Amino acid sequence: MRVLVAPDAFGGTLSAPEAARAIIEGWHRHAPDDVLTAAAMSDGGPGFVDVLQAALGGELSVVTVRGPLGVEVPVTVLHVDGTAYVESAQACGLHLVDPLDPLHASTYGVGQAVAAAIDAGARRIVIGLGGSATNDGGAGLLAALGATADVALDAGPEALTGVTDVDVTAARRRVHGVELVIASDVDLALLGMFGATKTFGPQKGLTEEQILLVDGILDRFVEAACGSSPAERRVADAKGAGAAGGLGFALLLLGGTVVSGIDLVADAVGLIRQAGAHDLVVTGEGTYDFSSRAGKVVFGVASVAREAARPCIVLAGQVQVGSREMRAMGVESAYSVADRVGVEASMTSPYAHLADLATRVARTWSPRSQA
Template sequence: MRVLVAPDAFGGTLSAPEAARAIAEGWHRHAPDDVLTVAAMSDGGPGFVDVLHAALGGELAVVTVRGPVGTEVPVTVLHADGTAYVESAQACGLHLLDPLDPLHASTYGVGQVVAEAVAAGAGRVVVGLGGSATNDGGAGLLAALGATADVPLDAGPDALAGVTRVDVTAARERLAGVDLVIASDVDLALLGMFGATKTFGPQKGLTEEQILRVDGILDGFVGAVCGPTPAERRVADAKGAGAAGGLGFALMLLGGSVVSGIDLVAEAVGLTRQAVDHDLVVTGEGTYDFSSRAGKVVFGVASVAREAARPCIVLAGQVQVGSREMRAMGVESAYAVAERVGVEASMSKPYAHLADLSARVARTWSPRSQA
């Protein structure tokens, strides 16, 4: 039996390559003769650069930039065939802050990385969005690239209150002639009931009261950047504008075009071809829930498997969807580490418990293991 192992990172515990190795290791315990192909995945969030480096080769360059609240952090940029790949989470990710500070966290470091990539000669820059601790509408990124305003742009959404003027001319000039691509894991607009702040603000530490306030501040920011009319503000309503707390919006202002992060990675690793060559596709993530339907790795991998007429199963830390919803996503079955060992134990030894789960699942799915 040929098995394709293509998981996402298990947020905060295992990188995508680590999760893939754990699944493969456990599977081989009970099906040692099965042929396993490991293809770690990403949707633009954490692990984006590592996954693409494994698929595309190229050269890695490390730059030091300002983190979300000022402390310098290292960021790795992948240069391959004239394209620079940037992972925004490395500069402003949730893992960089403890405690979280959503009112002051800035995307300034992401702008610094983009500037470094352009200065290094990249004619195309792909920015992976996902896993950010920021909700500043991309104001920090714009500042790092030369934008100016009548309030600080580099100190988080709280500092944007009362903004009336933003000039992005210098930032646009800095990226003139550069093909800017936004690899996004969500298709949210920036503002409103279904926008970035309302949807992802809680996981970044915003209270309900702060969510309303920050969304109002960003509404004023959009007006200052774009203008007051609905036609002028249309970019804020575009799909992907709300990605990474509004980084999508800022990159669109500079001419960026949005693509699905999982589709970009799937093409780079040749996922469709690999699915056809295998009998079963195994994917996974930390929490398999309803958000997995929109631009996430599990949904993307399951879609590829379905097109290839191959069954797809999910191994996850937790599973929070029912069988009917799984089928709608193209998933045959899903298995959770937490169901067997509990949430706390699954987080304490994630690699070992994921490998154990994979070994048990192999008994069901591999004919050789049943013999």
């Protein structure tokens, strides 16, 4: 039996390559003769650059940038044939902030990484968005590229309070002649009931009261940067504007184009071709829930498997969807580490427990289990 193993990172516990290795190791305990192929995936969030470097090759460079709360952090930029790939999570990711501080976290470091890529000669820059600790509408990125305002743009959303004027002329000049590609893991807008703050603010530490506050601040930020008419503000409603707490909005202001992060990575690793060459596709992520349908790895991999007429199953830290939702996403079955060992244990020994789960799942799906 041939099995394609194409997981995402398991939020803060395992990288995508580590998750793939754990699944393969566990599966082989039951079915050592099965042929398993690792195809680590990303939707633009954590692991984006590593996955693309494994698929595309290229040269890596490291730049030091300002982290979400001001502490310097390293960011790896991948250069391939005039294109630079930047992973925003490396500059402003959730893993860089403890405790969470969404009112003050900034995307300034992402702008610094983009500037470094331009200085290195890139004429096309692909910025992976996802896993951010920030909710500043991309104001920090704009500041790093030269934008100015009547308030501080580089100190998080609270610092934007009272903003009335934002000038992005210098930032647009800085990126002139460079194609900006926004590889997003979500397609939500910036503002409102289904916008960035309401949808992902809680996981970044915003309370219900702060969600309303920050959404109002960002509404005024949009008006200051774009204008007050619906036509002028349209960019804030565009798909992907709300990605990474509004980084998508800032990059759209600079002329960026939104693409699906999972589709971009799938093309790079040849996922359609690989799925067709295997009998079963296995994917996974830390928490498999309804949000997995919104541009995430699991949904993207399952869609490719369906196109190739191959069954797809999910191995996850936690599974929070029912069988009907799974079928709607193209998933045959989903299996949870937490269901076997509990949530706490699944977080403390993630590699071992995921491998154990893969062993159990292989008994169901590998022909050897029928012997």
